[in-house]
Amino acid sequence: MPAASGTHTAGRPLRLPRSARRKQLLEAAQEVFVAQGYHAAAMDDIAERAGVSKPVLYQHFPGKLELYLALLDTHSDAIVAKVREAMAATTDNKQRVEGAMRAYFEFVDHESEAFRLVFESDLVNDPAVRERVERVERGCVEAITETIMVDTGVSRDFAELLASGLCGAAETAARFWLAGGRRVPKDEAEQLIAALSWRGIASFPITGRDGGPA
The missing domain is CATH 1.10.10.60 (Homeodomain-like)
Known part of the structure; x- marks a missing residue:
């Protein structure tokens, strides 16, 4: 209609x-x-x-592809902006981790159609579509990398890998939560994954001589 x-x-x-x-x-x-x-x-x-x-x-x-790519651009920018806002909203790193998790879960909860377009596209093998999906992943990782470098002292390579793991956990958990019918209340789901991530990231000490964890 x-x-x-x-x-x-x-x-x-x-x-x-x-x-x-x-x-x-x-x-x-x-x-x-x-x-x-x-x-x-x-x-x-x-x-x-x-x-x-x-x-x-x-x-x-x-054409249809240009229309689809315009949608991906709009929503890709939105999720990256949410993660950046979470990093800039506070200097408390525990709250930053919580904010990053909240960014993914809120995007999934309130923009579930957009989330499926970005992360579950049936056109993912198209180079232009794949480039945009990868841009989202890179943008979210980059939003967190600098904070990890400053606050743990690890090198950029280590920080990017840690940021990738943090974003991957958030994305995977949010997708699982959505696919499972939101059985766990959203606030509790965010807190659960944030607690898991924080306990890992908070344990990193100042770097050793090689630029990695001491």
Whole structure:
């Protein structure tokens, strides 16, 4: 059924500002991609869901892949920004770990469709899609690496590996939590994984001569 709200007035198409129209088209596309998967989705379906003609859709996006990539860019930037905000919000490292876990779980909880698009894409073998998924992973790791270096004294190589493990634990746990039907309350799930991660990361001492753990 077309998402007609805000798209027609008295039988005539409502002319939205370009940014508002783009947002509307992306929202409709997300619904279709999540419901049908990339390969089964058609531009006709997306135009119908948005309540616009195909020419209007093509004015903003030249093809289905470009539309899909625009969605990935939007949500990729969002999750990386959440992790960066968690690092900048406090100087208490325990709270930073808790904030990083919360960033993943909140993204999964409130943006579950977006999370599936980024991390469970059926187009993951496409180079452009894979590049964006890897950009998310790199961005989240980079957001945490500097903090680990400063506060543990380990080298960048060690810090990046630790940050990768921290992000991997958060992503995997959040995906498992979502797939399992959110059986554990979100706050408790965040605290559980944060406690596990903190107990590991907090044990790292100042570096030895090789730049690794002493």
